[in-house]
Amino acid sequence: MRFLKSLFKDKLAASSLVVILAVIIIGVFAPVFAPHDPLEVNISKKYAGSSWEYLLGTDQLGRCVLSRLIYGIRPSILWVMAALMLSVLIGAVLGFIAGYFKGKVDALIMRVCDIMLSFPGYVMPIAFVGIFGVGLENILIAFIIMKWAWFTRVIRTSVMQYTELEYIQFAKAAGVNHFKIIRRHLIPVTLADIAVISSSSVCSMILQISGFSFLGLGVQAPAPEWGMMLNEARSVMFTRPELMLAPGIAIITVVFAFNFLSDSLQTIFDPKLMKSKKIRTEKVEA
């Protein structure tokens, strides 16, 4: 409750949250919100301007841009979030094991992480797509394989910080079961860290997935996806610039919203930052 209260005090964060929730709801219930079938080809109406029937006009095959934008939320945002959650989950499990038990397990997990992290970010997905063929699933799998290591490492550090604290040491000495300690004493305190890192990496993931679809490696036509819509609009960039605007603005808005939200989550969870922010605002006002 306290968390929501402080979140809503920050107007930017609150509106970001509203935007994100709205986008998610529209994406989940796309068939309700979309005025047309996003795949319906009607070539006689190609490149139609904006009208009441087609609010954002139509594309090169006469398909409704607004409907495509709405259906595009699914691969562009929802699937990305699902992939992110999965890699955070893997990262959390391994991070807790490594950070809590330490020793050989920790060393083993960290070395595996080192190996995974030594690949440059784009090499893995491209190699994966090269072997298993293009498609959103393959890109997402590659991302999960790629990202868990990073999450494991960050979560491990966060867990380690707390395992050194006296009350955990005390619980251990008192003979409390390891899993109970993790559940009762560690998960609640590290959750904030996890929330912050995952919300901040969702932006980069959205951009990367759109980037891959832009390059034609992700979602395959005719399924709508924002990055691919940008790519399709690219060839008519100078004759019909409005076609680039819709997906472009959509991506920017969502990425902004996630960034602002993750920023303010960070300040809410970290009282020290909150104070510095207050001081900063006071200074500016003075």
Added chain:
Amino acid sequence: MHYKKITQLSLLLLTIFTLAACSSGDDAKAENENENELTYAMTKDIGDMNPHLYTGYMAAQGVVFETLVENTEEGIKPSLAESWDISENGKVYTFTLRDDVKFHDGEPFNAEAVKKNIDAVQENAEVHSWIQLSQKITETKVIDEYTVEINLSEAYYPTLSELSTTRPYTFLSPNDFKDGGTKNGVNGYNGTGPYILTEHKKEEAAVFEANEQYWNGVPDVKKVTSKVLPSGETTFLALKKGEINFLFTDDRGANSIDYESMEALEASGEYQVVRSKPMDTKLIAVNSSNEDSPIRETAVREAIWYAIDRKTISESILNGTEQPAGTLLSKNIPYADVDLKERGYDPEMAMELLDKAGWKLDEGSGVRTKEGNDLNVTFYYDSNAPAQKTQAEFIQDSLKNMGINLEIIGEDSTSIADRRKSGNYELLYTRTWGLAYDPESTISAFTDVSYNLHSTKGMKNSDELYKKIDEVMVTVDKEERQSLYDDILTMVHDEAVFIPITYGGMTVVAPENLENINFKQTQYELPFEEMAYREK
């Protein structure tokens, strides 16, 4: 407070003006016009220019290297060979060479050079299997300095037209040979053509300068630069800025800028858009030998044929630049004026064919099934050609209405070529070889595993087809040949293994004051040497 805002505003304006001043569009444009140059954009580097291999860019190879004879609208014409003589039995070709031709390095072009080049090509014959002639040449003899004789194992009627193709029977200065041949690379690119390759920065640009000693008149355009610009938007901006001033359909049949941009350029008054007459057929090759796929059935192939609305593709997607195609080869191609069954756009017919073949559409389901299998088909197209993607999506939508689930996958041209070779495809966007090569090369490619063997292998009378193809190439009598071609074209048409879409050609965007923009009989080359700027 106000002052602050004004300062900020003026700073912003200053930045904008500075940025605007930086663009040097007008200067670049002026330069190009003064110096009688052409700069064109292409999506790839010119590659290895070795004229006896296939990795180079044909439009670039075409201006540097020449052939013995040239394929023109009026038939085979002399080029490096002044005249020729064919023996009675059709096995010996004797060429009289021009005596005023020199390679770019000063080396004289003579019978010895011709022999060396043809021998170098023959040494690597398996690479050239697509060109049947490479399997037929037995010996090249030097008769005297300017007479050369080519011996064939059997009478092969397309000899002259195959000698006229952009590669491999072109001539490189023997000084550039490595270890006496060309198959392991060459030391230079000295041909006999109207332009000399003077500079090549890989993945950046190549410069061709006019050959002042050219035997057929020195070209008017003194310098042709080929710049690598991989994406359409940069090409469009470069054209507007004058950084480049020429553009043409590339060797994959793709235009890097869309039709509306071309219209915009034309409307600006600085450019003209010139279109060739149809040169090739854009088509879907069907892998009839794919045992696990519904497309092994003729009825399904025919249904797809009927389900495609070519008129809409031609008018709405291609803006009328390409004409709807009803047959694999357009009627104006030699031997191709054959009476074939019309298959227009007829969705009802398509449905009827599928129903008859046992592919039933159940209530509430979007996809037809037969014996528990769904009617799923995969279609591969070149992901770098936006027009192909739009067509693929359009065809996908049309087929969906018939109850065919078409999956479309865009891949780059190399992996498409691999699929064609390995037969790992169902439908594939492709095209015929073009005027200079049709019908011979397109038809002999039916039997070549690197090209269309997989498409024709599944035909029920494929053995008979292959026999006829072998036969037609060595038939001397013209009427007999025609009747064989009739049979071959009818067989592939009836089996619907090649589904034609449109007849395509070349499109050129050129400066408004450039004249004599002609085309060759092939969509892979342009005669830059004939072009000239109009006097101002």
